[in-house]
Amino acid sequence: MKLPxxxxxxxxxxxxxxxWETSGAFASTGQGEPYSIVMPPPNANGNLHVGHAYxxxxxxxxxxxxxxxxxxxxxxxxxxxxxxETWVVFEKALEKEGKSRFDFSREQLYKMTWNxxxxxxxxxxxxxxxxxxxxxxxxxxxxxxxKVVNIVYDTFKKLWDDKLIYRGERLxxxxxxxxxxFADIEVEYREEKTPLYYMKYGPFELAxxxxxxxxxxxxxxxxxxxxxxxxxxxxxxxxxxxxxxFEVQVVADEMVDPNFGTGVxxxxxxxxxxxxEVAQRHNLPMKVVIDREGxxxxxxxxxxxxxxxxxxxxxxxALEEKDLLVKVDKGYKTRIGHxxxxxxxxxxxxxxxxxxxxxxxxxxxxxxxxQGDIKFxxxxxxxxxxxxxxxxxxxxxxxxxxxGIPIPAFQNENDPDDWIFDTQxxxxxxxxxxxxxxxxxxxxxxxxxxxxxxxxTTDYLQSGDLSRFYPNSVMETGTDLLRPWVxxxxxxxxxxxxxxxxxxxxxxxxxxxxxxxxxxxxKGNVINPMEVIGEFGSDALRIGIVMNRSxxxxxxxxxxSVIAGRNFCNKLWNIARFIENVAGEEGQSVKTLLEVNPxxxxxxxxxxxxxxxxIRLDDHIANYxxxxxxxxxYHFIWDDVADWFVEASKAAAGHGKLSARPEFLxxxxxxxxxxxxxxxxxVTEAIWTITHEDDSLxxxxxxxxxxxxxxxxxxxxxxxxxxxxxxRYVVTELPASKKYDLIYRDDTLIADQxxxxxxxxxxxxxxxxxxxxGLRVATAGREAWLDLSAELVYDHQIKLERRLAxxxxxxxxxxxxxxxxxxxxxxxxxxxxxxxxxxxEKKELExxxxxxxxxxxxx
RNA sequence: GGGUUGUUAGCUCAGUUGGCUAGAGCAUCUCGUUUACACCGAGAGGGCCGGGGGUUCGAGUCCCUCACAACCCACCA
Numbered sequence: 001m002k003l004p005x006x007x008x009x010x011x012x013x014x015x016x017x018x019x020w021e022t023s024g025a026f027a028s029t030g031q032g033e034p035y036s037i038v039m040p041p042p043n044a045n046g047n048l049h050v051g052h053a054y055x056x057x058x059x060x061x062x063x064x065x066x067x068x069x070x071x072x073x074x075x076x077x078x079x080x081x082x083x084x085e086t087w088v089v090f091e092k093a094l095e096k097e098g099k100s101r102f103d104f105s106r107e108q109l110y111k112m113t114w115n116x117x118x119x120x121x122x123x124x125x126x127x128x129x130x131x132x133x134x135x136x137x138x139x140x141x142x143x144x145x146x147k148v149v150n151i152v153y154d155t156f157k158k159l160w161d162d163k164l165i166y167r168g169e170r171l172x173x174x175x176x177x178x179x180x181x182f183a184d185i186e187v188e189y190r191e192e193k194t195p196l197y198y199m200k201y202g203p204f205e206l207a208x209x210x211x212x213x214x215x216x217x218x219x220x221x222x223x224x225x226x227x228x229x230x231x232x233x234x235x236x237x238x239x240x241x242x243x244x245x246f247e248v249q250v251v252a253d254e255m256v257d258p259n260f261g262t263g264v265x266x267x268x269x270x271x272x273x274x275x276x277e278v279a280q281r282h283n284l285p286m287k288v289v290i291d292r293e294g295x296x297x298x299x300x301x302x303x304x305x306x307x308x309x310x311x312x313x314x315x316x317x318a319l320e321e322k323d324l325l326v327k328v329d330k331g332y333k334t335r336i337g338h339x340x341x342x343x344x345x346x347x348x349x350x351x352x353x354x355x356x357x358x359x360x361x362x363x364x365x366x367x368x369x370x371q372g373d374i375k376f377x378x379x380x381x382x383x384x385x386x387x388x389x390x391x392x393x394x395x396x397x398x399x400x401x402x403x404g405i406p407i408p409a410f411q412n413e414n415d416p417d418d419w420i421f422d423t424q425x426x427x428x429x430x431x432x433x434x435x436x437x438x439x440x441x442x443x444x445x446x447x448x449x450x451x452x453x454x455x456x457t458t459d460y461l462q463s464g465d466l467s468r469f470y471p472n473s474v475m476e477t478g479t480d481l482l483r484p485w486v487x488x489x490x491x492x493x494x495x496x497x498x499x500x501x502x503x504x505x506x507x508x509x510x511x512x513x514x515x516x517x518x519x520x521x522x523k524g525n526v527i528n529p530m531e532v533i534g535e536f537g538s539d540a541l542r543i544g545i546v547m548n549r550s551x552x553x554x555x556x557x558x559x560x561s562v563i564a565g566r567n568f569c570n571k572l573w574n575i576a577r578f579i580e581n582v583a584g585e586e587g588q589s590v591k592t593l594l595e596v597n598p599x600x601x602x603x604x605x606x607x608x609x610x611x612x613x614x615i616r617l618d619d620h621i622a623n624y625x626x627x628x629x630x631x632x633x634y635h636f637i638w639d640d641v642a643d644w645f646v647e648a649s650k651a652a653a654g655h656g657k658l659s660a661r662p663e664f665l666x667x668x669x670x671x672x673x674x675x676x677x678x679x680x681x682x683v684t685e686a687i688w689t690i691t692h693e694d695d696s697l698x699x700x701x702x703x704x705x706x707x708x709x710x711x712x713x714x715x716x717x718x719x720x721x722x723x724x725x726x727x728r729y730v731v732t733e734l735p736a737s738k739k740y741d742l743i744y745r746d747d748t749l750i751a752d753q754x755x756x757x758x759x760x761x762x763x764x765x766x767x768x769x770x771x772x773x774g775l776r777v778a779t780a781g782r783e784a785w786l787d788l789s790a791e792l793v794y795d796h797q798i799k800l801e802r803r804l805a806x807x808x809x810x811x812x813x814x815x816x817x818x819x820x821x822x823x824x825x826x827x828x829x830x831x832x833x834x835x836x837x838x839x840x841e842k843k844e845l846e847x848x849x850x851x852x853x854x855x856x857x858x859x
Numbered sequence: 860g861g862g863u864u865g866u867u868a869g870c871u872c873a874g875u876u877g878g879c880u881a882g883a884g885c886a887u888c889u890c891g892u893u894u895a896c897a898c899c900g901a902g903a904g905g906g907c908c909g910g911g912g913g914u915u916c917g918a919g920u921c922c923c924u925c926a927c928a929a930c931c932c933a934c935c936a
Contacts, residue, residue, distance in 0.1 A: 221936090
């Protein structure tokens with residue numbers, strides 16, 4: 001088949017992907033050393049974003065590369081039920097229909113959400129295909145699949161039996177709109193202006209931003225060293241309040257800043273995280289005054305039923321009326337937590353939750369990190385994580401949304417403290433040993449189940465056929481998931497399997513918009529990867545996003561780089577077109593890929609370059625330097641293959657000479673496609689399948705072996721390149737209307753490669769002469785002259801003079817360096833030797849330049 | 860307040876354990892329609908490597924310090 005003139009990604013990519021998928025190329029082979037990646041599961045019913053457009057190519061590069069290396073490779077895709085995110089979307093859809101979650105039972109809600117997800121599912125899977133993800137779709141795991149739930153229950157049971165699960169009342173970040181608690185990391189804090197009210201408070205005066213919580217006060221705290229209030233500590237004082245007098249204890253606690261406000265703090269254990277801590281330390285009672293709807297409770301008397309904000313106004317007014325308000329600082333600023341979805345102010349509320357005692361798990365995880373059992377890229381992330389394990393608090397694993405894995409626990413109807421583990425979560429009530437139990441309606445925190453992802457997806461605990469892929473070779477994820485996810489995978493992985501879940505962790509940074517701003521819907525600066533693919537192609541996006549980017553750094557998206565990627569694909573395409581044409585003219589077919597040994601210097605040279613590129617790619621990929629790897633393949637293909645090798649092959653192509661042997665061109669093309677395939681899978685595969693008449697696929701080809709080339713021969717071509725570059729440099733400055741001639745004497749390389757040099761340097765002729773004239777091609781160090789008129793030579797004089805000055809400056813520098821005894825004594829011998837050689841070369845060049853200038857001036 | 864990262868060409872970024880004249884892409888300038896490619900070719904220009912100090916024969920790279928930016932954690936009653 002013939003290659004069409006231009007590469008149109010959109011007309012090849014879908015078919016190419018379908019070819020791969022139907023051929024079974026994505027499946028593990030069962031042969032060789034296992035190499036595995038488990039994909040961080042994208043939201044099942046969402047769309048991919050640019051973050052995925054970075055994550056997927058990286059993982060795909062690793063997978064394709066190792067697959068070609070002959071490893072037994074698997075990339076397991078996943079789909080996330082995305083507990084909270086999906087829930088919000090679903091609830092909005094419900095609201096549109098004029099319904100609410102309160103109209104349905106939990107079972108109904110779960111089923112409805114399931115159907116909702118099913119309906120909206122599929123787009124992210126299509127988008128993964130558009131990105132070229134060579135993952136094994138037959139292994140796709142959904143985070144609510146039965147097997148996931150079963151393992152999560154086993155883990156919960158194991159933790160339960162190990163007494164690491166407990167029911168505790170804790171202050172939680174509670175969103176009164178979503179009726180759910182949040183992990184600390186899910187709360188968005190913002191600095192805001194909020195009035196600071198100074199009020200009379202028994203014998204004290206104190207400041208608070210939340211006067212409405214006054215009814216929940218059970219103490220006041222002062223700093224232990226604060227002389228002003230020393231005498232009150234441990235006393236009970238009577239406070240006149242808006243609802244009449246009440247009593248509180250006075251405690252001394254370090255958390256109080258004696259310099260802030262009046263140095264006195266009212267303690268409301270039920271509605272403030274700090275106060276909660278103080279209450280724990282001093283055994284203080286707790287009084288709840290705000291309910292889950294965000295309204296004041298009966299305990300607040302006449303304020304009951306008011307919203308928090310209304311109550312605040314009403315209480316302030318009441319304080320004023322009772323002359324208890326001293327002053328108001330209206331300019332006070334503080335950080336207030338908001339629900340990251342609906343922006344409602346987060347209320348700290350005490351609630352019964354399931355907790356996991358993380359200490360024993362964290363200690364083990366930290367130890368593993370400190371022993372270096374896991375390789376982190378970038379390295380600092382490991383240290384960050386080790387510190388995090390020190391300060392990790394017990395993990396609240398309950399969530400109050402129906403869309404998730406139900407917690408398999410039941411409560412005795414007659415004894416609230418009697419909880420049993422049971423997996424019959426489809427039953428609202430069960431009877432065990434004659435006692436009636438009621439199901440807990442909470443679901444697990446998403447991270448509790450996804451924290452087990454590496455061994456769930458590989459069926460490790462079930463010794464399934466994928467268990468050889470655990471631990472995973474590498475976990476590739478975003479820096480933002482270091483704590484919520486990676487930390488948990490390590491803890492739970494060690495706890496459940498006694499193994500670290502992955503050998504390496506690679507963190508990719510956030511992708512910012514073109515101006516370095518964080519992307520957000522509200523800013524309207526979100527880049528849709530599918531649009532980029534539509535415009536430039538999938539390979540272009542992959543290359544553009546991987547190049548100019550390093551691990552763990554938040555960096556801007558760059559359309560220019562995507563364009564570079566597109567151009568690269570086009571370059572590859574056209575190299576293939578050229579080779580196809582030559583092969584066609586010569587009657588050669590590309591059907592078979594035979595090993596073809598190099599003959600000419602050009603051929604030796606290109607194999608040398610190819611080998612060097614291969615070695616560098618191996619090294620870059622082994623060290624997760626993807627941007628450098630892309631740069632390596634880009635420049636090898638463009639500079640070495642297109643600009644030198646292909647150009648050089650033209651010199652002989654028209655002469656029926658063998659230096660442009662079509663079979664060798666084909667051979668090189670095949671090697672290039674293989675090297676480039678992990679980075680630009682679509683275009684390389686398109687070229688492969690079009691130029692090969694058999695039904696082989698590039699995706700399944702082996703990575704190139706070391707190449708047979710002769711260094712000496714390759715060096716000859718380097719000599720030619722030097723000469724050609726020099727000629728081009730000189731000729732560029734000359735009038736462009738005509739071709740120039742080269743003359744030489746006693747130069748076998750030039751004699752042997754006349755056609756090549758003539759073609760590459762675009763010369764009129766190359767002739768051997770006895771008497772030279774014109775301008776010597778000075779820097780290349782060959783016996784060659786450009787046959788120029790005296791005027792042209794004279795015009796070039798200035799350039800030569802400048803070059804001479806530069807050369808002399810370099811000589812001075814080198815001489816200074818070498819005359820420094822400290823340098824010659826302390827620097828490595830090889831380096832000093834290098835400097836010496838360099839000096840020699842520069843001096844030779846100087847001599848040639850001087851001679852040439854003398855010749856010019858005497859003319 | 861604590862921590863992390865960053866500050867290199869007009870823009871976006873590389874620069875691996877300190878070592879040759881600090882690189883790339885895009886952009887800019889000059890020349891060029893040589894039948895693979897104008898999504899091209901040949902060539903060029905452009906950098907007090909954020910400021911200051913130090914260690915070293917040698918610093919973009921290590922140390923100190925300052926400035927600015929981003930992010931994370933904690934705290935702010």
